[in-house]
Each structure stands twice: as structure tokens, then as C-alpha cells.
Amino acid sequence: MTSSALRLTQSSVSALPLVQPGDAKRQRLYFDTDLKGFGLLVGAKAKTFFVQRDVNGKTVRTTVGRYGVLTVKQATEEARALLFQMTKGINPNQERRKPGAVTYGDALETHLTSNRGLAPRTASDYRYLSEQYLSDWLKRPLSEITRADCRDRHKKIGTENGPYVANHTFRVFSAVYNTALKVHEDLGVNPVIAVDRYKEKRRKAAIPSAQLSTWYGYINDLQDPIRRDWHLFVLFSGLRRSDAEAVRWEPDPAFPRAPIVDFANKAILVPLPKSQEPFYLPLSDFLLALLKRRRDCEHAKALYPASGWVFPANSKKKHGHIAEPEKPKKNKEGETVKVLPVPFTVHGLRNTFITVAESLDLSPYAIKMLVNHSLPDKQDVTAGYISAEVERLRKPMQQVTDKLLSLCGEKPTGKRHAPAKKAA
Missing domain, CATH: 1.10.443 (hpI Integrase; Chain A)
Known part of the structure; x- marks a missing residue:
């Protein structure tokens, strides 16, 4: 994978095209000319900010977030904070692997960025449902979300917004949690196991x-x-x-x-x-x-x-x-x-x-x-x-x-x- 130098601004990042089908290079790297160690990875579906530098003698790269979710300005601020930690010998990737430190929001971002087969529309639905119905869980550690929490929230959403929304929301949560389990073995059994989903009938929307x-x-x-x-x-x-x-x-x-x-x-x-x-x-x-x-x-x-x-x-x-x-x-x-x-x-x-x-x-x-x-x-x-x-x-x-x-x-x-x- 080759890399290029580029001043990362809102306009320059927006102008970069995604990798096209059939392109020999599946990903392209761009390192910011202003902030050393700050960069952008461009793939076929997304543009993702990252930071990279040596930590305790080893090169470490960690994700900052997706362009579109973060502006260039926001990503730069996040990058400065991460780079500062790395100068002190702290590896952000190791910190994120600690079960107690992994929030639902962290796990959601990991799920959306690592799942290459996820269609953009599906990813948008995952984000919408999480932000609309589980917004107070985004900064909450996954290890603290209990079976009772899931059961009560599912019932609340079902009562206020309907059974289909409740079921779909917890399908999303379950998928995100399972992705986190692949890295964080200490998280334990998915708490959605306690949720009794509503029975669904296929909705017929065709015009008679x-x-x-x-x-x-x-x-x-x-x-x-x-x-x-x-x-x-x-x-x-x-x-x-x-x-x-x-x-x-x-x-x-x-x-x-x-x-x-x-x-x-x-x-x-x-x-x-x-x-x-x-x-x-x-x-x-x-x-x-x-x-x-x-x-x-x-x-x-x-x-x-x-x-x-x-x-x-x-x-x-x-x-x-x-x-x-x-x-x-x-x-x-x-x-x-x-x-x-x-x-x-x-x-x-x-x-x-x-x-x-x-x-x-x-x-x-x-x-x-x-x-x-x-x-x-x-x-x-x-x-x-x-x-x-x-x-x-x-x-x-x-x-x-x-x-x-x-x-x-x-x-x-x-x-x-x-x-x-x-x-x-």
C-alpha cells in the first residue's frame, strides 16, 4: 500500500474519490502535511481518519473515526489527543481492548468500519437506531449493560415506538455486541439473550x-x-x-x-x-x-x-x-x-x-x-x-x-x- 502527503482539509478530503471497483489499489493512504502522524485511509466505501507513530519502539496505528461522522477539524482534535497519549508510551489499541473501557459507541464504530459486507444503507440504519433509541448507551461500557437493561429498554421501545422498531434496534445491538466479543472475550454472554422479541408478521405494502x-x-x-x-x-x-x-x-x-x-x-x-x-x-x-x-x-x-x-x-x-x-x-x-x-x-x-x-x-x-x-x-x-x-x-x-x-x-x-x- 502506497502513501501520499496531503494537507487534510474539509475540501481536500471531500474531493478525494473512493477506490473504484477493479482498482489495483484497494486502499490509499494520505498523511497530513500539517500534523505529523495524522492520516486518512480511503477505501471503496469510506474515508477513515487514523493516527500512526512509534510507541515503545513499535509502529502503532489506530482509528480516529470516519469522515462524514467526524469533520476534518473534529478528527484533527481527536488525533492530537491520541498522538499526545502515544508520546507517553500509551498504546490506544491496547486501552480499547480493555473490556471496561469499550463503550457501545466504540463497538458500534468498530462494527461499521470492520464489516466490509455491510451496505451503506444498512450502516446508516444501524447508526440511526443506535442514536435514536440507545443514545444514552453510546458512552456506556458494554460490560455494564445488563440483561435487565436490554429487556426493559426493548419493552420501552416496543410500547412507545412499536414492536418492529424494538426488535430491529436489538438486532443491531446484538450484532454490535457480538463483534466486540471477537476481541474482548471477557465481556461475557450477549445480554440480548434475555430479550423476548415480539412476533412479527410480514408487512404487505403492495397497492391492491x-x-x-x-x-x-x-x-x-x-x-x-x-x-x-x-x-x-x-x-x-x-x-x-x-x-x-x-x-x-x-x-x-x-x-x-x-x-x-x-x-x-x-x-x-x-x-x-x-x-x-x-x-x-x-x-x-x-x-x-x-x-x-x-x-x-x-x-x-x-x-x-x-x-x-x-x-x-x-x-x-x-x-x-x-x-x-x-x-x-x-x-x-x-x-x-x-x-x-x-x-x-x-x-x-x-x-x-x-x-x-x-x-x-x-x-x-x-x-x-x-x-x-x-x-x-x-x-x-x-x-x-x-x-x-x-x-x-x-x-x-x-x-x-x-x-x-x-x-x-x-x-x-x-x-x-x-x-x-x-x-x-
Whole structure:
């Protein structure tokens, strides 16, 4: 692993691109030119601050924290304190290994930074649930959190926020604790063993077939054409919300996870979905027409000039694309809609796609590949021989589209696109 010298500032760190798939160097090191021993490690998913210097004749490196969780200024202050300890012969890594010194917050950071298979969305959920419902435990030593504490907090969250939130929160805590156990053997048995989780039923969020035409009419009457087309895109593509909202016209190194429209192959490339395995999603005639309408839309060009996003917006998260989960509240006339004619969630649109696909008696493998679900290769050896090629999925994708259009009250075109170029 090679290293470079760089003055670590908010702008310079922000500008550094993450390591791209296929890059020969899986990690890059940058040492600060101002504070000796302070550095930044850039990987495929995160940028992590660290300090490094000799302690008692041995080179020691210890993590300060992730960029984004810490600003450069905050990380520099933490680094100064750690470097000062190291000049006194104190090894921060050894201090952190002491069971009594390991807090839940420490263990959470270790879990998020060491688990390479954790999707960014999942990591964000772990952090949110911990900060929202276990915030008073973040600075509390893990060794002091008892079975009774876990049982009482689980019940409290279940009563105030619902059983699903309570169960999910303690799945997170349990996973973090188990990660800490790999290093700190003296922590003892995971206290979540005392938690009796609530029974859960799979929640069905799909829009009933009989209500799809009403939903479709409501969406087509929306005042904002970008948001209108985005909702239609989610339904007819079956993509996860996080992928559907971040589609770009062209690749950009600054957004390595963003799906890309590939008109040449009549598909969308999703480079880093939740499964972490890149896949091509074939575009039906409806989706092709929708994307061409977005590309040529003068309204969007005037509001968001030079935007690379397919669904641009002045989002609260400042990504530049649609990010708000709120449902649209006004129609074309600007009238406020107090009650939605058909209650729905964005995730429910994906569920609707899956429900309609299953109603067509399509191959279960084709459905799984269309929605990027893991194939059951551990239970079924046949799945291991199936290749998720874009052309193989084009016909079932069009079948789902035609059925959705029929349920929405539209007449399917019946058009089938000529075979596209093979996806690279």
C-alpha cells in the first residue's frame, strides 16, 4: 500500500474519490502535511481518519473515526489527543481492548468500519437506531449493560415506538455486541439473550390491483412532472428507493453507487446495489419512453441546468436528486390533497411490482433477478448455474410492465424491442 502527503482539509478530503471497483489499489493512504502522524485511509466505501507513530519502539496505528461522522477539524482534535497519549508510551489499541473501557459507541464504530459486507444503507440504519433509541448507551461500557437493561429498554421501545422498531434496534445491538466479543472475550454472554422479541408478521405494502388505476390517475395529475415520473419509474422498474432516486445519465466518479442509464443497451446499470453485486436491469418500452421524456424535458433543464441526475431536486440532503420520502401533496392545479385517494409508500411500489410479477407465474429466478434479490444457491444448486443476463430478463420485464399498465387502466402497447447490444 502506497502513501501520499496531503494537507487534510474539509475540501481536500471531500474531493478525494473512493477506490473504484477493479482498482489495483484497494486502499490509499494520505498523511497530513500539517500534523505529523495524522492520516486518512480511503477505501471503496469510506474515508477513515487514523493516527500512526512509534510507541515503545513499535509502529502503532489506530482509528480516529470516519469522515462524514467526524469533520476534518473534529478528527484533527481527536488525533492530537491520541498522538499526545502515544508520546507517553500509551498504546490506544491496547486501552480499547480493555473490556471496561469499550463503550457501545466504540463497538458500534468498530462494527461499521470492520464489516466490509455491510451496505451503506444498512450502516446508516444501524447508526440511526443506535442514536435514536440507545443514545444514552453510546458512552456506556458494554460490560455494564445488563440483561435487565436490554429487556426493559426493548419493552420501552416496543410500547412507545412499536414492536418492529424494538426488535430491529436489538438486532443491531446484538450484532454490535457480538463483534466486540471477537476481541474482548471477557465481556461475557450477549445480554440480548434475555430479550423476548415480539412476533412479527410480514408487512404487505403492495397497492391492491383494484386500486392501481386510481393511484395511477392521482400520480399523473401531480403538479411536479419530475416527481410524477419518479413515482412511475419506481413502480415500473421495481428498483429500491435508494437506487431509483439516484439514477444518473452518465457515470461520475464522485457518485460510484449511482445507477446509470444505458440507452444503447436499453438497460440501467446498478453498480453497487444492496446485494453489492452489479446488475443490469432491462428497460421496458414504458420505461424507455419515460426516460427519454425526462432527458428531453425543458422544465427540468430550466430548473436544474447541467444536472447529471435523472430526477433532480433541491433535496434536503443536498445530493441534487430526489431524496425526500414525503408523498406528493398537490395536483396540477396546486390544490392541496388532504387525503390520498390510495395510501401508499415508496417501498410499497416495489412490493407492487413483485406482487404483479408473481401473479404472472414467471420463473421465480427471473423475478429474483429483476428485483436483485439473492438467489437461493445454498439450498438449490440449479440457481448457481443461472446467469442474470439482461436479454434473458427483457421479456419478463416487459410482461410485468404490460400487466401493470393494464391494471392502471392503460392499454399495453404489446411492442417488443429488438435485441439490444449485449451489456458489458
